[in-house]
Structure formats: C-alpha cells, structure tokens
Amino acid sequence: DAEITQSPRHKITETGRQVTLACHQTWNHNNMFWYRQDLGHGLRLIHYSYGVQDTNKGEVSDGYSVSRSNTEDLPLTLESAASSQTSVYFCASSSRGSGEQFFGPGTRLTVL
C-alpha cells in the first residue's frame, strides 16, 4: 500500500546544530509539504514543492530549507536549530488537482 513516512519520529538536539528530517512518500504525488504544529497555532506551512527541483517558502520558512531531487522525498533541514523550532513537524503529499493531502505520522523535535 502507498504511504508517507517520516524519520526520525522523535529527535532531541542542541541549539546550533544542523538537523534534517526525512519525508518519503510512495503515492507518486507531485506535491509535498512541510508543516509545523504548535499549540494555539494549528498547522503552519513551512515549505512546499510542486515537483522535482521545485521548492517554495511557506508562511514560517525562516531557519528552514528543503530540496527536491526526486518525486518521493522532501527532506527538511534546520540549518542551525533554535529552541523556537521545538515543535511537531508533519510532512504531507497530494496529487495535482483537488486531491486531499495525506499526512505522515509526524516528527517530534526538541531543541535544547
């Protein structure tokens, strides 16, 4: 069955370190998204991609970067982790058109 996976599921890191969160989908979806979920804010879009080599900034992109070298993967990198980036991160994918977004299980990141 097609799915979307994230790794690691839990991560603790220190301020200033570079961290990469992986997202892999087997739906063959063109669109992929990264969100962060924080209490009182719901889900906020960090970055998104509509296809290979395409990346776009979302509403809270500062301090994050993504790259899309193939259809299946959209890794999210925190260049220099900050305590404000402690959050739960969700990856999602969708097909072109009106397809709903399918979400991964989430990664809980703690920056100490």
Added chain:
Amino acid sequence: AQKVTQAQTEISVVEKEDVTLDCVYETRDTTYYLFWYKQPPSGELVFLIRRNSFDEQNEISGRYSWNFQKSTSSFNFTITASQVVDSAVYFCALRNPYTGTASKLTFGTGTRLQVTL
C-alpha cells in the same frame, strides 16, 4: 488572504451527546475546497471530508455530518451520539483549487473535543 477560524478551543461533552464544531472561513475566491481532519491522541492526521464550493449539499457519514453554508462562510461539523473514541483535535482547512502554485492548505487552530463517560 485566506483565513480559517475555529473559535471553539475546547469542547467537553458526555458520551451520547451531540456536538457541533464550528468553522468559519474567509477567501476572495469563488472556487475553493474545504476539509476536516481529525487528530486523535496518537497524533496522526486523519482526513475526514473534502467539500468543493459548488456543492452546498450537506453530507452525512454515519454519526458524522457536515453543514456547508456559503452565505455565512461556514462549514460546521456535527457528531451525533458522541463516543469516547471521538475525543481528538479537529481541524478545518481551506484550499484553492490547483492553479499551478495554489494548492496549499490553510488550517484553523483546531478544536479539542473531549468525550467523557
């Protein structure tokens, strides 16, 4: 700009009560999609329903029903005869149709529903 408002932060009901979760949205577009997602305590996001702006028919799926009213820009979600397993955070979301670069979801802040025995 798009905006989704879920004014109810938390709702607590006793099992078997009916409960309605409110969702009000703002968009300048005439074509758009509305969604509801459920996030149970385990943390994953589960898709519940998608509704396009041209279809104002209410929808029922078992104990779940959705009331879409364009006149009031609302897309409310009702659970009939609630059960403990309905305890979760529920998110309403809005999306423009895919027009090349416009298929992002705008989420509300969520409503936490607690169903007790």
